[in-house]
Amino acid sequence: MLLETFGNRLKTIRENIGISQLKLSELTGVMRDQISRIENGQINPTLETVYKLSTALETPLSDLFDFSIDDNIVFKQYKIKPFVKWAGGKTQLLDKIKELMPKEYGTYYEPFLGGGAVFLNLTPNKAVVADYNSELASAYSSFKNSNDYQTMITELIKHEANHNEDYYYKVREMDRDENYSKLPNPIKAARLIYLNKACFNGLYRVNSKGYFNVPSGKKEVVKAYQPELFDDLHEYLRSPNITILSGDFEKAVESAKKGDFVYFDPPYDTFDEQNNFTTYTKDSFGKEEQIRLSNVFKELDKKGVYLMLSNHNTDFITELYKGFNIEIVHARRAINSKGSGRGNVEEVIITNY
Template structure:
């Protein structure tokens, strides 16, 4: 089982390194991932109980549609329709939907669209847009150019069904995978000793390096990195195991100097220009051996 979307900073190519450093499955209570993104580690590890979160509302809409069998089938219907209708003009029309407002006189405003339509739009743009990027401008509008594709395949079968089956599992009437859309710290409000967290935040960059930090309006920045490091220290004091990925920068090494730090090679596959792709060094931080 693999991610159903392409995502900046996706961890598929780092899975061999992450697997080596993960705690044993039987040692984990609930698995938390507050920056879920494409969910490569979640879908590879497949913990029995999980809490996943992201600040990106459109991404979370997509996860929620796959978290329900009824909504999943409607989502597939919409994706097939979008694949059939795909051309450059259609791409631009779908991309511009988040710019609709009550003042435009162009029908329903974007926030009133159904969750299924918003999720289908998100997945379609992810597959049809340039290099699988998701980026918004300062107004929060999706602004990735077209990938100039004659045909678009919005999902892989049976992978997407496996993803939906995993996300929609229940124990009694309770979902085993909870999906949240909030701040990364608030997403952990009910975490307990013995649980495990994997953090894959927007990455830090050395000064003068143009990084990718536009997953949602407002970005993350070094204030976010400092807030996250303080949270990790709090989790350590609570008896919660965590693992964290980030760029190998001096700033990040200093933030986590009291913890285990492994340096690994990674390949960047998503960037707005070819010069931003290639092999780089990343760190994997842990509070356990």
Template sequence: MSLIPFLKWAGGKRWLVSRHKDLFPVHYNVYFEPFLGAGSVYFYLNPKQAVLADINEELILTYIAIRDNWRELEELLALHQENHNKDYYYFIRGESPINQIERAARFIYLNRTCFNGIYRVNLKGKFNVPIGTKDKVILETDNFREASELLSRAQLHTSDFEQVIDASSTNDFVFADPPYTVRHNQNGFIKYNENLFSWNDQVRLADSLWRAKNRGVKILSTNANHQSVRELYEERGFNVHSISRYSSISASAEKRNQYEEIIVNANI
């Protein structure tokens, strides 16, 4: 049985694993995910070996805390639940704990009670999302014990995506879900995304996946359904299809719209 992710994350792929299970390879060696986020695909696949990474240090520290000390983390979340109110939220938001477990509990608490589960920091690196309407800190779907057991099979790194992908070998599987928006897929796509995931990053990602493809790595990647992005991968010999959380996969231009995404794959 697949675990339900414990985080809400912008661009999360719960819909992908629930509607398009057939996209994922059945057999592979090591699973690589360089943009971990909420880990929807990782928790669904439940791989025997994994290398998981993200550039967000707080996120990776939270996964490490769950892997190494989930009981204490759960106790701290219960305290946050007991004390939660508007004043308490902003007090915790303004805190900068040093202890790893406290940092992880703070991260999960803010994720579950902030506005829309958004992760955003200001220029000083301080989390600045206002309080949201949800007040549940402990969820019925939480299973930190099993998450800890699964994460014990994984290497966890705070890292740029390129070195993670470059570490993959023949018959490994890379799932790459970079940051992108689907609401500006036409006018202004590149400009709008520049601060989210720059065009130079898009090119680096395409090149690193191309190198992995040539090593015999199995690849599945998601991205915005924008012509410039499609061309990056079509020129490098990838299979590219449009996909929507509301419809089936289609290679037909007539069935695409500005809110659809693309699936890029190779060797699967």
């Protein structure tokens, strides 16, 4: 009865203000089919969905129910974490990063997304995120489209069931095939996630030809598909207000305007050119790229964009960002191509506010 009452009220309010199911879907990020089933009393919406519908319709929560409800109720936020292990992940520095962030901002930008620890913890209502690694960006995009998401899950379950040493290397060698680039994104996304969970030390590394070349982690069982986490990721990322891009960082932030917030977490400047790991793609991120990034940072600063950047505490980096706020923090790095590159390191968090 409650479901039917809520659905009827939702439909009545929507029709009275002249919004179609399709338009409501675009405003909320809730699938049109799901809205239809809610209105027909067939499914129970989550509190998060109820809040989205109420906000989009500019309707008090109490108008959607046949009993009194506090319109100031605080809804449970998404509890999402990275779905892949990635070099330079920021999970351990989240509290410090959030402490230093601006209290209010417009659109959130993160052009070096990686594992997405900061982005996925914040779950901003509007965001533009990107990564130069096209396969990683495709993996995020596969959570956005419902059909792609289901295909990816099917592939992941298959990988889990077939996992052994020989199978790992068979999947690893897929990118050597000349037709690999033509495979659907969710197939490549499932491959990336499976390899990330099954490989040695969770290290993403490619050779000069762009081929993934990390050896097996020799695990008997690999858990690549995490239903609850993945469903939450799908629900959040499919919002039309979340834009996922693949490509250069400068292109990803070109639409940032005054009041927006950009978090830069690039491949780090190195203490030791040989021992530290920065090969996220076949194209390295060296000194010239660090200089180009600092120039983009300074141009955005002139536009009034809130900016934050993480990097190693090197003389080169502190000189590039002289005049901005620089705070030294300590982190422990667990992913590196060599064991000597893992351990406690000094990093900096640089802001312009």
